[in-house]
Amino acid sequence: MAFQFNFSIEEDLENKLTPLGDGTLTLDSSKEPSVSKSQKGNQDKKRSAELSELLPDVLENTAASEDTDHPLGAADWSGDPEACEKQPFLRVAKEHVMPKDLNQVLENKVMEMLPSTQHVNIAVVKTILLKEKFPGENIVSKSFSSHSDLIPGVYEGGLKIWECTFDLLTYFTKAKVKFAGQKVLDLGCGSGLLGIAASKGGAKEVHFQDYNSLVMDEVTLPNVVANFPLQDEGNDVNEPDKKRQRESKVAQAIRKCRFFSGEWSEFCKLVLSEKLFVKYDLILTSETIYNPDYYGTLHETLLRLLNRNGRVLLASKAHYFGVGGGVHLFQKFVEERDVFETKTLEIIDEGLKRFLIEMTFKYPS
Numbered sequence: 001m002a003f004q005f006n007f008s009i010e011e012d013l014e015n016k017l018t019p020l021g022d023g024t025l026t027l028d029s030s031k032e033p034s035v036s037k038s039q040k041g042n043q044d045k046k047r048s049a050e051l052s053e054l055l056p057d058v059l060e061n062t063a064a065s066e067d068t069d070h071p072l073g074a075a076d077w078s079g080d081p082e083a084c085e086k087q088p089f090l091r092v093a094k095e096h097v098m099p100k101d102l103n104q105v106l107e108n109k110v111m112e113m114l115p116s117t118q119h120v121n122i123a124v125v126k127t128i129l130l131k132e133k134f135p136g137e138n139i140v141s142k143s144f145s146s147h148s149d150l151i152p153g154v155y156e157g158g159l160k161i162w163e164c165t166f167d168l169l170t171y172f173t174k175a176k177v178k179f180a181g182q183k184v185l186d187l188g189c190g191s192g193l194l195g196i197a198a199s200k201g202g203a204k205e206v207h208f209q210d211y212n213s214l215v216m217d218e219v220t221l222p223n224v225v226a227n228f229p230l231q232d233e234g235n236d237v238n239e240p241d242k243k244r245q246r247e248s249k250v251a252q253a254i255r256k257c258r259f260f261s262g263e264w265s266e267f268c269k270l271v272l273s274e275k276l277f278v279k280y281d282l283i284l285t286s287e288t289i290y291n292p293d294y295y296g297t298l299h300e301t302l303l304r305l306l307n308r309n310g311r312v313l314l315a316s317k318a319h320y321f322g323v324g325g326g327v328h329l330f331q332k333f334v335e336e337r338d339v340f341e342t343k344t345l346e347i348i349d350e351g352l353k354r355f356l357i358e359m360t361f362k363y364p365s
């Protein structure tokens, strides 16, 4: 399966693209999310002020959060960094509509193939962030240059491809995971490679969700478009009829995708408000259980959005230093709730262990 991948890269970030063990590239901002709580206290206030000045996404949320009755917002967080650890921010959810002109999504993007892995070929589309379009471009480099892969409640890590995404992609091929006819959610999608794989595998519908709207616009959407290129490599595209057919097939594939940004409970609210909403058969989620403060919302989201006979495929590192979450803590949390059954599908034992977990309802209908 061939992938094309879009990543927002600025010059200083480009230098940080380093090969993963398996030959793919990732940003070398440490192998785990590195948010040290002691560092946080000192850095958060300054960084938060910088971020809220610079990140359009944050500004947007700050404005949006004034419309909600939730006590916390990005602006509050700068005042009390510890408070944001207690519960996730309610970043208002919204749907991102794919522009009619798909080429527009790939404007200022440069495609590159990543070195091939055993199971997938991935191409990178670099985003050349124009200063005038994104006055907040610095937030990206700031979050990396401050050695943080994520900043709770502000930026949740979606600009980078996390290792466990590749584990799940490999698993899809190895276990011949069936997507055909399924309604799939890529939860906390970042790059969106899992949802793209599902879509290429024949999923009936694929929804992508990420916390940050900047990630959705600048990474997820372009990747989806890039992976269904309008130009075919074949010679026949010069024939107008075949070209038209090809274009309408691509448009169809893309139109079966929907894109959402926002915090999980807000995302739930948004999709469940749709009269004809149908629950997901399959929820794919990679590296989303790093923060124990989010477990309640995450569990609730899975509970409310998963079809009773559906399943969740979750990939995670054993432990996330600094933020404190990890597989065992999450499994314990799930056990205590007594709603889902978890089954370990695979353990990847390379340095820090990584896990692939399946979750299904204990009492399906």
Ligand SMILES: C[S@@+](CC[C@H](N)C(=O)[O-])C[C@H]1O[C@@H](n2cnc3c(N)ncnc32)[C@H](O)[C@@H]1O
Pocket: 088, 089, 150, 156, 157, 158, 159, 160, 161, 162, 163, 164, 165, 187, 188, 189, 190, 191, 209, 210, 211, 212, 262, 263, 264, 265, 285, 286, 287, 288, 294, 297
């Ligand atoms: C570490 S990134 C992983 C990105 C991607 N799945 C991957 O493996 O490359 C975690 C993702 O989870 C999402 N996320 C984390 N906490 C969230 C929350 N409370 N509400 C909504 N999304 C959240 C963010 O959008 C972020 O992209």
